[in-house]
Amino acid sequence: MFTVQLDTTQDVTSQDQCAVILRYVTVHERLVAVVKCHASTGEYFVDLLSEVLDRLKLDKAMCIGNSTDGASNMQAQYRGFSALMASQSPTHVHVWCYTHVLNLVLADTTGSVLESGSLFSLLNDVAVFIKDSYQRVILWDNEAQDKSHRRLSPIGETRWGSKHEAVEKVFGHFGKPTNSLFLETVLTLAAIEQQANQKPTIRAKARGFKEGLLKYETVLTAQIFLRVFELTTPLSKYLQTKGMEILSAHRMVIATQDSLKKITRDFTTVKAAADTFVKWANENLEEREGGADIEVETSLPQKRTKKKKNMAGEMAQDEALSDALRAYEVNVHHPILDTASEAIHRRFMTHGTLFADLACLDPRNFDNIKTTDLPHNALQDLSKCLVKFDSRATVENLQSELKNFAGQWDRLKASHMEEYNTRTVACERKFSTLKFIKSRLRSTLSGDKLEMFLLMATEKDVLMGLDSDMIIDRVAEKSELMRKLLL
Numbered sequence: 001m002f003t004v005q006l007d008t009t010q011d012v013t014s015q016d017q018c019a020v021i022l023r024y025v026t027v028h029e030r031l032v033a034v035v036k037c038h039a040s041t042g043e044y045f046v047d048l049l050s051e052v053l054d055r056l057k058l059d060k061a062m063c064i065g066n067s068t069d070g071a072s073n074m075q076a077q078y079r080g081f082s083a084l085m086a087s088q089s090p091t092h093v094h095v096w097c098y099t100h101v102l103n104l105v106l107a108d109t110t111g112s113v114l115e116s117g118s119l120f121s122l123l124n125d126v127a128v129f130i131k132d133s134y135q136r137v138i139l140w141d142n143e144a145q146d147k148s149h150r151r152l153s154p155i156g157e158t159r160w161g162s163k164h165e166a167v168e169k170v171f172g173h174f175g176k177p178t179n180s181l182f183l184e185t186v187l188t189l190a191a192i193e194q195q196a197n198q199k200p201t202i203r204a205k206a207r208g209f210k211e212g213l214l215k216y217e218t219v220l221t222a223q224i225f226l227r228v229f230e231l232t233t234p235l236s237k238y239l240q241t242k243g244m245e246i247l248s249a250h251r252m253v254i255a256t257q258d259s260l261k262k263i264t265r266d267f268t269t270v271k272a273a274a275d276t277f278v279k280w281a282n283e284n285l286e287e288r289e290g291g292a293d294i295e296v297e298t299s300l301p302q303k304r305t306k307k308k309k310n311m312a313g314e315m316a317q318d319e320a321l322s323d324a325l326r327a328y329e330v331n332v333h334h335p336i337l338d339t340a341s342e343a344i345h346r347r348f349m350t351h352g353t354l355f356a357d358l359a360c361l362d363p364r365n366f367d368n369i370k371t372t373d374l375p376h377n378a379l380q381d382l383s384k385c386l387v388k389f390d391s392r393a394t395v396e397n398l399q400s401e402l403k404n405f406a407g408q409w410d411r412l413k414a415s416h417m418e419e420y421n422t423r424t425v426a427c428e429r430k431f432s433t434l435k436f437i438k439s440r441l442r443s444t445l446s447g448d449k450l451e452m453f454l455l456m457a458t459e460k461d462v463l464m465g466l467d468s469d470m471i472i473d474r475v476a477e478k479s480e481l482m483r484k485l486l487l
Contacts, residue, residue, distance in 0.1 A: 002022050002023060002024035002058070002062060002063055002064070003022070003023045003024075003063065003064060003065040003066055003067070004020065004021070004022060004023075004049065004063055004065070004066040004067075005019075005020075005021040005022075005023065005029075005066065005067050005068075006018065006019070006020060006021075006045060006049065006066060006067075006068050006081070007019055007068065008037055008040070015036050016036065016037035016038075016040070017034055017035070017036060017037065018033075018034070018035045018036075018037050018045070018048060019031060019033075019034055020032055020033040020034075020035070020048075020049060020052050022058075030459060030462075031454070031455060031458045031459060032052060032056060032455075033052045033055075033451060034451045034454050034455075035048055035052065035451070041079070042079050042080040042081040042082075042083070042084055043079065043084060045081045046081055046084045046085060049085075060088060063085075063092065064092060064093065064385055064389075065092060065093040065094065065385075066081075066082065066085060066092070066093075066094055067094070068081060068082065068094070082094035093354065093385060102232065102235065102236050102239060105232075105340065105343040105344050106163070106228075106232060106340075108339050108340075108343040109225075109228060109336060109339050109340040109343065110163055110225070112335050112336055112339040113331070113332050113335050113336060115217060115221045115332045116221060116225070116332075116336060118212075118218075118221075119167075119218060119221045119222060119225070120155055120163055120166070120167075122209065122212045122213070122218065123152075123155060123166045123167065123170060124154055124155040124166065125209065126152060126170075126185060126189070126209045126213070127151075127152035127153055127154045127155075127166065128154055129205060129206070129209060130151075130152060130185075130188060131151070131152070131154070136188070136192060139188050139191050139192060140184065140188045142191075143183075143184045143187045143188045143191065144181075144184045145183075145184065150169060150181060152166070152169055152170065152181065152185065153165045153166045153169055154166070163225075163229075164225075164229040164233060167222055167225055167226055167229070168180075168226065168229070169181050170182050170185055170213075170222070171219070171222040171223070171226060171277065172226075172277075173226060173230075174223060174226040174227045174230055174273055175223070175269075175272070175273035175276055175277075177276070177277045177280045177281065178280070182213070182277075182281055183281065183284055183285065183288060183291070185213065186210055186213055186214065186285070186291075186294060187285075187288060187290055187291055187294075189206045189207075189209050189210040189213070190206075190210055190290060190291075190294060191290065192206035193206040193207045193210065210294075214294070214295070214296050214297060215297055216274070216278065216296070216297035216298065216299055216300050217297075217300060217328065219274045219277055219278060219296065219297075220270065220271070220274045220300075220328065220332075220333075221332065223270050223273045223274045223277065224270055224332075224333055224336055224337075225336075226273075227263065227269075227270065227273075228260070228336070228337070228340055231256055231259050231260060232256060232340075234252075235252050235253065235256045238252055245359065245362060245364065248359075249355075250355045250356075253344065256344060257341060257344045257345055260337060260340050260341040260344065261341050263337060264334065264337040264338055264341060265334065265337075267329045267333045267334075270333060271325070275298075277296075278296045278297070278298055281296045282295055282296055282298075299324075299325070300324040300325055300328055301324065302324050303324060353377070353380070353381050354381040354382065356378070357378065357379050357380070357381050357382040358382070360374070360378060360379065360402060361402070363409060366406035366409045369402065369403060369406040370403075370406050370407055374399050374402070374403070378395075378399060379395055379398040379399055379402065380395050382398065383395045383398055386398075
């Protein structure tokens with residue numbers, strides 16, 4: 001039996017490459033193919049995987065699981081890769097890569113309302129704007145009072161961690177602005193705006209960025225995301241930890257979801273954090289050279305209430321909220337927190353019982369298993385996956401064998417690792433090697449040669465185990481000239 005990891009990426013020549021990795025008992029993990037993709041549908045990837053497995057003379061029926069990212073072509077309920085694989089093998093288990101899924105959760109959250117998109121677009125544009133000119137970087141260095149000589153961070157397209165870093169650098173921690181670069185950013189933009197020798201378009205951009213940062217709405221939105229990131233970042237770091245314990249990871253996901261639910265309607269704390277930031281910023285701007293005329297907004301601007309004319313006999317009451325702060329709470333704060341909580345529940349809350357079964361197999365839990373009885377439903381999901389390979393793998397037999405094995409563990413000291421994957425980071429490592437090879441070889445490799453080079457670069461132990469004479473004989477068979485030179 002074996003499981004499959006599948007992931008795709010664009011290489012430096014803008015070609016889509018699909019990495020196929022097999023993980024098998026006793027646990028091995030091998031890159032077996034790197035294939036140029038011509039489509040991105042679930043059906044295409046099933047056919048692609050079938051071709052790879054047929055070429056390796058592997059039976060698809062022996063594949064008991066796969067892990068992929070959370071892309072829609074993998075997750076679609078009817079025509080997605082996982083659904084099509086499960087239709088061919090009813091006991092096939094699909095596990096989302098937890099680190100990919102968390103990235104999708106935060107992507108859902110940061111794109112839920114217009115105000116969140118405006119915040120991250122502003123932070124990215126400011127970082128790129130200052131970085132793009134050495135003259136602006138010099139102005140930044142003149143204004144900076146940071147001993148660590150930090151710079152603003154552009155925001156990556158796919159990594160939500162870069163969003164956290166960008167917000168944290170400019171606005172500090174939630175309700176704690178003292179370690180932020182907000183003052184340096186605003187004063188640098190003001191200095192650029194006042195430079196008469198700059199192009200009007202550059203000065204206008206600087207003014208627009210400065211005014212965007214000084215808005216109370218920007219401060220409020222930043223505090224909301226700092227609060228969300230405080231809860232999700234520890235989970236993200238643990239999911240990328242080597243030797244991660246599966247059940248602990250699942251419990252952390254549940255704890256994060258519960259924490260988000262508790263704050264979904266707590267706008268008062270966010271407003272208090274924003275007011276603390278505004279007070280700190282305005283007090284420090286008055287003390288800084290060139291900052292006396294700069295002030296952060298202390299409240300949201302009140303908008304004129306639009307009256308909708310009712311038709312005769314109409315009783316509808318659909319006027320917009322007249323209070324700006326209340327409108328922001330309902331239209332921005334609540335949707336962001338609701339999206340984060342709902343996305344975690346929707347994307348993570350599957351296979352909880354299977355993860356609990358796999359956690360029982362972790363040697364770190366054997367002491368508890370030796371001293372306490374297993375729950376009556378323990379190992380049920382695992383039994384469903386294994387019984388088709390071995391009819392003796394019933395729940396009762398698995399529980400009895402586990403209790404016996406846990407009791408002998410201290411003497412055996414045999415390592416055991418779970419067969420299912422909760423991450424596809426192995427694919428990511430292969431793509432790093434892929435980028436290295438294509439960069440070094442000036443992007444001239446064809447698809448077949450690229451696959452061979454990548455296999456040799458990542459599976460060196462297999463390469464070193466090959467017989468040298470056999471390699472020479474195989475190469476000599478390629479042409480008459482090679483035969484004369486080598487034999």
